[in-house]
Amino acid sequence: MSTEDDIAQVKRQEMELVLPALDETVAFEIGSAIRARAQAEGLSLVVDIRTWDRQLFFAATAGTSADNAEWVRRKINTVKRFHRASYRMVLERGEAPFSPQSGADPADYVIAGGGFPLRVPGAGVIGALTISGLPGRKDHAVAVDALCDHLGRNRADFALPEA
Known part of the structure:
Protein backbone atom coordinates (compact mmCIF):
# COMPACT_ATOMS: atom_id res chain seq x y z
CA MET A 1 0.00 0.00 0.00
CA SER A 2 1.31 3.48 -0.83
CA THR A 3 1.38 6.50 1.47
CA GLU A 4 -1.55 7.91 -0.52
CA ASP A 5 -3.50 4.71 0.13
CA ASP A 6 -2.68 4.90 3.84
CA ILE A 7 -3.85 8.54 3.96
CA ALA A 8 -7.11 7.59 2.23
CA GLN A 9 -7.65 4.75 4.70
CA VAL A 10 -7.00 7.00 7.72
CA LYS A 11 -9.45 9.57 6.33
CA ARG A 12 -12.01 6.76 5.99
CA GLN A 13 -11.34 5.71 9.59
CA GLU A 14 -11.88 9.29 10.75
CA MET A 15 -15.16 9.66 8.87
CA GLU A 16 -16.68 6.23 9.57
CA LEU A 17 -15.56 5.40 13.11
CA VAL A 18 -18.05 7.84 14.61
CA LEU A 19 -19.41 7.39 18.11
CA PRO A 20 -23.18 7.76 18.60
CA ALA A 21 -22.32 9.59 21.85
CA LEU A 22 -19.31 10.26 24.05
CA ASP A 23 -19.71 10.33 27.81
CA GLU A 24 -18.04 8.86 30.86
CA THR A 25 -19.55 5.41 30.30
CA VAL A 26 -18.43 5.20 26.67
CA ALA A 27 -14.95 6.44 27.57
CA PHE A 28 -14.68 3.88 30.37
CA GLU A 29 -15.78 1.02 28.10
CA ILE A 30 -13.31 1.91 25.34
CA GLY A 31 -10.46 2.79 27.69
CA SER A 44 3.37 -0.73 27.59
CA LEU A 45 1.08 2.17 26.81
CA VAL A 46 -0.88 5.09 28.12
CA VAL A 47 -4.47 5.64 27.00
CA ASP A 48 -6.32 8.94 27.37
CA ILE A 49 -9.90 9.63 26.27
CA ARG A 50 -11.31 13.11 26.56
CA THR A 51 -13.63 15.78 25.33
CA TRP A 52 -11.99 19.12 24.73
CA ASP A 53 -12.95 20.42 28.15
CA ARG A 54 -12.06 17.41 30.34
CA GLN A 55 -10.42 14.03 30.64
CA LEU A 56 -12.87 11.12 30.81
CA PHE A 57 -10.45 8.17 31.05
CA PHE A 58 -6.75 7.68 31.70
CA ALA A 59 -4.73 4.52 32.29
CA ALA A 60 -1.08 3.54 32.13
CA THR A 61 0.32 0.04 32.01
CA ALA A 62 3.64 -1.23 33.31
CA GLY A 63 6.68 0.07 31.48
CA THR A 64 5.36 3.55 30.79
CA SER A 65 6.65 6.80 32.22
CA ALA A 66 5.72 10.44 32.60
CA ASP A 67 7.11 10.92 29.09
CA ASN A 68 4.21 8.91 27.67
CA ALA A 69 1.69 11.21 29.32
CA ARG A 81 -6.08 21.95 16.39
CA PHE A 82 -6.21 20.06 13.08
CA HIS A 83 -9.25 17.77 13.65
CA ARG A 84 -7.45 14.80 12.17
CA ALA A 85 -5.59 11.75 13.36
CA PRO A 97 8.44 19.34 14.11
CA PHE A 98 6.09 22.14 13.15
CA SER A 99 7.85 25.22 11.85
CA PRO A 100 7.95 28.36 14.01
CA GLN A 101 5.73 30.08 11.42
CA SER A 102 2.94 27.57 12.07
CA GLY A 103 2.36 28.84 15.58
CA ALA A 104 2.29 25.22 16.76
CA ASP A 105 5.11 25.19 19.31
CA PRO A 106 6.84 21.77 19.40
CA ALA A 107 6.66 21.97 23.19
CA ASP A 108 2.87 21.71 22.86
CA TYR A 109 2.27 19.93 19.53
CA VAL A 110 3.78 16.83 17.99
CA ILE A 111 3.44 15.02 14.70
CA ALA A 112 3.37 11.40 15.86
CA GLY A 113 0.84 8.61 15.55
CA GLY A 114 -1.59 7.78 18.32
CA GLY A 115 -4.07 10.65 18.58
CA PHE A 116 -7.47 9.93 17.01
CA PRO A 117 -10.34 12.44 16.68
CA LEU A 118 -13.61 11.41 18.28
CA ARG A 119 -16.63 12.45 16.22
CA VAL A 120 -20.26 12.48 17.25
CA PRO A 121 -23.05 12.99 14.70
CA GLY A 122 -24.32 16.55 14.63
CA ALA A 123 -21.41 17.80 16.75
CA GLY A 124 -18.27 16.92 14.76
CA VAL A 125 -14.93 16.35 16.46
CA ILE A 126 -15.52 16.77 20.20
CA GLY A 127 -12.51 15.00 21.68
CA ALA A 128 -9.70 12.54 21.22
CA LEU A 129 -8.66 8.97 21.96
CA THR A 130 -4.91 9.00 22.38
CA ILE A 131 -2.35 6.22 22.83
CA HIS A 150 -16.81 -0.64 20.39
CA LEU A 151 -18.83 0.11 17.25
CA GLY A 152 -19.12 -3.54 16.19
CA ARG A 153 -17.11 -2.95 13.03
CA ASN A 154 -14.66 -5.44 11.53
CA ARG A 155 -11.09 -4.44 12.44
CA ALA A 156 -9.74 -5.82 9.16
CA ASP A 157 -11.95 -3.45 7.15
CA PHE A 158 -10.27 -0.44 8.76
CA ALA A 159 -6.74 -1.66 9.45
CA LEU A 160 -3.67 -0.25 7.80
CA PRO A 161 -1.33 -2.91 6.45
CA GLU A 162 1.69 -3.84 8.55
CA ALA A 163 4.55 -1.45 7.82
Missing part, protein backbone atom coordinates in the same frame (compact mmCIF):
# COMPACT_ATOMS: atom_id res chain seq x y z
CA SER A 32 -10.91 -0.33 29.82
CA ALA A 33 -10.89 -2.51 26.70
CA ILE A 34 -7.62 -0.91 25.57
CA ARG A 35 -6.07 -1.41 29.00
CA ALA A 36 -7.20 -5.05 29.09
CA ARG A 37 -5.71 -5.64 25.64
CA ALA A 38 -2.45 -3.99 26.70
CA GLN A 39 -2.21 -6.21 29.76
CA ALA A 40 -3.10 -9.37 27.81
CA GLU A 41 -0.55 -8.62 25.07
CA GLY A 42 2.15 -7.16 27.33
CA LEU A 43 1.93 -3.71 25.71
CA GLU A 70 3.57 14.19 27.88
CA TRP A 71 3.46 12.67 24.38
CA VAL A 72 -0.28 12.12 24.86
CA ARG A 73 -0.77 15.79 25.80
CA ARG A 74 1.05 16.97 22.68
CA LYS A 75 -0.82 14.51 20.40
CA ILE A 76 -4.15 15.68 21.87
CA ASN A 77 -3.23 19.29 21.08
CA THR A 78 -2.45 18.31 17.49
CA VAL A 79 -5.77 16.47 17.06
CA LYS A 80 -7.68 19.36 18.63
CA SER A 86 -2.07 12.59 14.41
CA TYR A 87 -0.88 9.63 12.33
CA ARG A 88 -2.45 11.19 9.24
CA MET A 89 -0.27 14.22 9.97
CA VAL A 90 2.77 11.89 9.95
CA LEU A 91 1.73 10.46 6.59
CA GLU A 92 1.01 13.88 5.09
CA ARG A 93 3.93 15.87 6.51
CA GLY A 94 6.51 13.49 7.95
CA GLU A 95 7.57 13.58 11.59
CA ALA A 96 9.55 16.83 11.46
CA SER A 132 1.37 6.52 23.60
CA GLY A 133 4.03 3.91 24.22
CA LEU A 134 4.30 1.96 20.97
CA PRO A 135 5.61 3.00 17.57
CA GLY A 136 3.28 5.62 16.09
CA ARG A 137 1.61 3.38 13.51
CA LYS A 138 0.89 0.81 16.23
CA ASP A 139 -0.41 3.48 18.65
CA HIS A 140 -2.80 4.51 15.87
CA ALA A 141 -3.81 0.89 15.19
CA VAL A 142 -4.66 0.26 18.86
CA ALA A 143 -6.99 3.28 18.85
CA VAL A 144 -8.65 2.21 15.59
CA ASP A 145 -9.06 -1.39 16.78
CA ALA A 146 -10.73 -0.19 19.99
CA LEU A 147 -13.17 2.02 18.09
CA CYS A 148 -13.98 -0.82 15.69
CA ASP A 149 -14.62 -3.18 18.59
Whole structure:
Protein backbone atom coordinates (compact mmCIF):
# COMPACT_ATOMS: atom_id res chain seq x y z
CA MET A 1 0.00 0.00 0.00
CA SER A 2 1.31 3.48 -0.83
CA THR A 3 1.38 6.50 1.47
CA GLU A 4 -1.55 7.91 -0.52
CA ASP A 5 -3.50 4.71 0.13
CA ASP A 6 -2.68 4.90 3.84
CA ILE A 7 -3.85 8.54 3.96
CA ALA A 8 -7.11 7.59 2.23
CA GLN A 9 -7.65 4.75 4.70
CA VAL A 10 -7.00 7.00 7.72
CA LYS A 11 -9.45 9.57 6.33
CA ARG A 12 -12.01 6.76 5.99
CA GLN A 13 -11.34 5.71 9.59
CA GLU A 14 -11.88 9.29 10.75
CA MET A 15 -15.16 9.66 8.87
CA GLU A 16 -16.68 6.23 9.57
CA LEU A 17 -15.56 5.40 13.11
CA VAL A 18 -18.05 7.84 14.61
CA LEU A 19 -19.41 7.39 18.11
CA PRO A 20 -23.18 7.76 18.60
CA ALA A 21 -22.32 9.59 21.85
CA LEU A 22 -19.31 10.26 24.05
CA ASP A 23 -19.71 10.33 27.81
CA GLU A 24 -18.04 8.86 30.86
CA THR A 25 -19.55 5.41 30.30
CA VAL A 26 -18.43 5.20 26.67
CA ALA A 27 -14.95 6.44 27.57
CA PHE A 28 -14.68 3.88 30.37
CA GLU A 29 -15.78 1.02 28.10
CA ILE A 30 -13.31 1.91 25.34
CA GLY A 31 -10.46 2.79 27.69
CA SER A 32 -10.91 -0.33 29.82
CA ALA A 33 -10.89 -2.51 26.70
CA ILE A 34 -7.62 -0.91 25.57
CA ARG A 35 -6.07 -1.41 29.00
CA ALA A 36 -7.20 -5.05 29.09
CA ARG A 37 -5.71 -5.64 25.64
CA ALA A 38 -2.45 -3.99 26.70
CA GLN A 39 -2.21 -6.21 29.76
CA ALA A 40 -3.10 -9.37 27.81
CA GLU A 41 -0.55 -8.62 25.07
CA GLY A 42 2.15 -7.16 27.33
CA LEU A 43 1.93 -3.71 25.71
CA SER A 44 3.37 -0.73 27.59
CA LEU A 45 1.08 2.17 26.81
CA VAL A 46 -0.88 5.09 28.12
CA VAL A 47 -4.47 5.64 27.00
CA ASP A 48 -6.32 8.94 27.37
CA ILE A 49 -9.90 9.63 26.27
CA ARG A 50 -11.31 13.11 26.56
CA THR A 51 -13.63 15.78 25.33
CA TRP A 52 -11.99 19.12 24.73
CA ASP A 53 -12.95 20.42 28.15
CA ARG A 54 -12.06 17.41 30.34
CA GLN A 55 -10.42 14.03 30.64
CA LEU A 56 -12.87 11.12 30.81
CA PHE A 57 -10.45 8.17 31.05
CA PHE A 58 -6.75 7.68 31.70
CA ALA A 59 -4.73 4.52 32.29
CA ALA A 60 -1.08 3.54 32.13
CA THR A 61 0.32 0.04 32.01
CA ALA A 62 3.64 -1.23 33.31
CA GLY A 63 6.68 0.07 31.48
CA THR A 64 5.36 3.55 30.79
CA SER A 65 6.65 6.80 32.22
CA ALA A 66 5.72 10.44 32.60
CA ASP A 67 7.11 10.92 29.09
CA ASN A 68 4.21 8.91 27.67
CA ALA A 69 1.69 11.21 29.32
CA GLU A 70 3.57 14.19 27.88
CA TRP A 71 3.46 12.67 24.38
CA VAL A 72 -0.28 12.12 24.86
CA ARG A 73 -0.77 15.79 25.80
CA ARG A 74 1.05 16.97 22.68
CA LYS A 75 -0.82 14.51 20.40
CA ILE A 76 -4.15 15.68 21.87
CA ASN A 77 -3.23 19.29 21.08
CA THR A 78 -2.45 18.31 17.49
CA VAL A 79 -5.77 16.47 17.06
CA LYS A 80 -7.68 19.36 18.63
CA ARG A 81 -6.08 21.95 16.39
CA PHE A 82 -6.21 20.06 13.08
CA HIS A 83 -9.25 17.77 13.65
CA ARG A 84 -7.45 14.80 12.17
CA ALA A 85 -5.59 11.75 13.36
CA SER A 86 -2.07 12.59 14.41
CA TYR A 87 -0.88 9.63 12.33
CA ARG A 88 -2.45 11.19 9.24
CA MET A 89 -0.27 14.22 9.97
CA VAL A 90 2.77 11.89 9.95
CA LEU A 91 1.73 10.46 6.59
CA GLU A 92 1.01 13.88 5.09
CA ARG A 93 3.93 15.87 6.51
CA GLY A 94 6.51 13.49 7.95
CA GLU A 95 7.57 13.58 11.59
CA ALA A 96 9.55 16.83 11.46
CA PRO A 97 8.44 19.34 14.11
CA PHE A 98 6.09 22.14 13.15
CA SER A 99 7.85 25.22 11.85
CA PRO A 100 7.95 28.36 14.01
CA GLN A 101 5.73 30.08 11.42
CA SER A 102 2.94 27.57 12.07
CA GLY A 103 2.36 28.84 15.58
CA ALA A 104 2.29 25.22 16.76
CA ASP A 105 5.11 25.19 19.31
CA PRO A 106 6.84 21.77 19.40
CA ALA A 107 6.66 21.97 23.19
CA ASP A 108 2.87 21.71 22.86
CA TYR A 109 2.27 19.93 19.53
CA VAL A 110 3.78 16.83 17.99
CA ILE A 111 3.44 15.02 14.70
CA ALA A 112 3.37 11.40 15.86
CA GLY A 113 0.84 8.61 15.55
CA GLY A 114 -1.59 7.78 18.32
CA GLY A 115 -4.07 10.65 18.58
CA PHE A 116 -7.47 9.93 17.01
CA PRO A 117 -10.34 12.44 16.68
CA LEU A 118 -13.61 11.41 18.28
CA ARG A 119 -16.63 12.45 16.22
CA VAL A 120 -20.26 12.48 17.25
CA PRO A 121 -23.05 12.99 14.70
CA GLY A 122 -24.32 16.55 14.63
CA ALA A 123 -21.41 17.80 16.75
CA GLY A 124 -18.27 16.92 14.76
CA VAL A 125 -14.93 16.35 16.46
CA ILE A 126 -15.52 16.77 20.20
CA GLY A 127 -12.51 15.00 21.68
CA ALA A 128 -9.70 12.54 21.22
CA LEU A 129 -8.66 8.97 21.96
CA THR A 130 -4.91 9.00 22.38
CA ILE A 131 -2.35 6.22 22.83
CA SER A 132 1.37 6.52 23.60
CA GLY A 133 4.03 3.91 24.22
CA LEU A 134 4.30 1.96 20.97
CA PRO A 135 5.61 3.00 17.57
CA GLY A 136 3.28 5.62 16.09
CA ARG A 137 1.61 3.38 13.51
CA LYS A 138 0.89 0.81 16.23
CA ASP A 139 -0.41 3.48 18.65
CA HIS A 140 -2.80 4.51 15.87
CA ALA A 141 -3.81 0.89 15.19
CA VAL A 142 -4.66 0.26 18.86
CA ALA A 143 -6.99 3.28 18.85
CA VAL A 144 -8.65 2.21 15.59
CA ASP A 145 -9.06 -1.39 16.78
CA ALA A 146 -10.73 -0.19 19.99
CA LEU A 147 -13.17 2.02 18.09
CA CYS A 148 -13.98 -0.82 15.69
CA ASP A 149 -14.62 -3.18 18.59
CA HIS A 150 -16.81 -0.64 20.39
CA LEU A 151 -18.83 0.11 17.25
CA GLY A 152 -19.12 -3.54 16.19
CA ARG A 153 -17.11 -2.95 13.03
CA ASN A 154 -14.66 -5.44 11.53
CA ARG A 155 -11.09 -4.44 12.44
CA ALA A 156 -9.74 -5.82 9.16
CA ASP A 157 -11.95 -3.45 7.15
CA PHE A 158 -10.27 -0.44 8.76
CA ALA A 159 -6.74 -1.66 9.45
CA LEU A 160 -3.67 -0.25 7.80
CA PRO A 161 -1.33 -2.91 6.45
CA GLU A 162 1.69 -3.84 8.55
CA ALA A 163 4.55 -1.45 7.82
